Amino acid sequence: MINVHLIRSNEFNKDRYWEILNLLRKYPGVMQFKTQEDALYMQDDEIIHRSVDDDTFNRQYSLLHEFAKSNIEIDEVSWDNIFKNCSKYRRKYDIGIDEYVVLLTDYSNDRNWFAAADPKHNKNFFVHTNFWNYYINSDLRYPVAYLIATGILKQLLFKSYTDMSEHWHDVPIGCMMDFCRNKKEISLKLRTADICPSCLNLIKSRNVDHKLVQQVFTIMDGIREEMMHRERFVINRKPPRLEFKGLHKKIIFPELGDLEIALTPLEKTVYIFFYKHPEGVALNAIYEYEQEIRAIYESVCNTYDNDLVDQRVRDLISPLTNSISEKISRIKRKFIDKLGEDMARDFIIDGSNAELRFIPVTRLNQ
Ligand SMILES: [Zn+2]
Incomplete structure (x- = not known):
C-alpha cells in the first residue's frame, strides 16, 4: 500500500478539496488517498505579493495576463517554504517517511x-489549484487529480529532477511526460490520457509496481471520460443523469465523477418535492402539499423529534415567510457553482413569481 495524504492549505476551498479527494477515491488500488482534516497555514512573511508591474510576473504570467485582460495580482510562496511547511505538517500529524503528503494550494510558486x-x-x-479556468476549459478537479496521480508515479519512477528532465518531452505529444512549458498544453495530455511507448518501456525497465501503474491509468482514463462527457454536452445538450443516492438521498451525477450537489435537508426536501412534480407547482399552492413535503423532510433529515419536523415544515411552506423562495435560489446557486450556468439550466427550479415552478429535466422524458 502507498499512503497518500491529501491536504489543503487554508486558502484553498474546502468543498473543492473534498471533490478532488472523492474523485480520486473512485479509483481504488495500491495508492490509498487519506485525508487530514486540518488545513496547512503559510506564514504571512512567506507570502510574496506580486502585481502586473512586476517584470518577473509579466514574463511568467504573460498568458494568464492575456486571458484575464485586466490587472492580476498573485500571492506567491517559494518552493522552499512550501516544502518546509509540508515537512512541519508531517511531524505535527505523525506521517511516516514512506508516506506521501500532497498539498493543494491556491498560492503560486516561484517557478510557476x-x-x-x-x-x-x-x-x-504540491499542486497549484488557482487560475485553471484560464488554461483549460474544464472543472479544476480534472487537471488537479491528474497531476496528483501522475505526480506520484513520477516520484517512483525518477531518482531526481536531473533524471526526470532527461525524459521530458519538450514538444508535447500527449504523454504524461510532456513538460508543458506553455501551460495551455496541459489539455492535450488530459485528453489523450496516454503514456507513450518509450515512457512505457522506461516504467517497465525501472520496475515500478505494475498495480500502481494500472491504478494511475484507470484514473487518467476516468478523468478523460468525465471531461469528454462535459465537453460533449455543448453539442448534444444531453443533460447528465441525476441520482438520489443512499439513505440521505445525496444528489449525485455519476457520469461527472459522482459529483455531489450538497444541499441542506430543507433544501433537499424542496428539490425532491419539485423533482417529483414535473407538471409544476405554484409557490402559492405549496401549502396544499404539506403532508407530502413533511414525508420527504422526515426521510432526509436526521431527527426523530416530531415537533421539530412539524415546525420546520410549517416554516418552510408558510405564505408569511420567504423561506421557500430563498431555498430555491440557494439551490440554484449550488447547481450553477458545480455544473456551470449552461449545464445547470436543466436542473434548477424554473418559473417565476406566481407561475408554476418545475425542474426542466423532469419534463424531458415525458
Ligand atoms: Zn512519453
Missing part, C-alpha cells in the same frame, strides 16, 4: 509550476 515534488526527496508534493 503546476505541480512539483520536493527536491530533497521528502515525499512532499
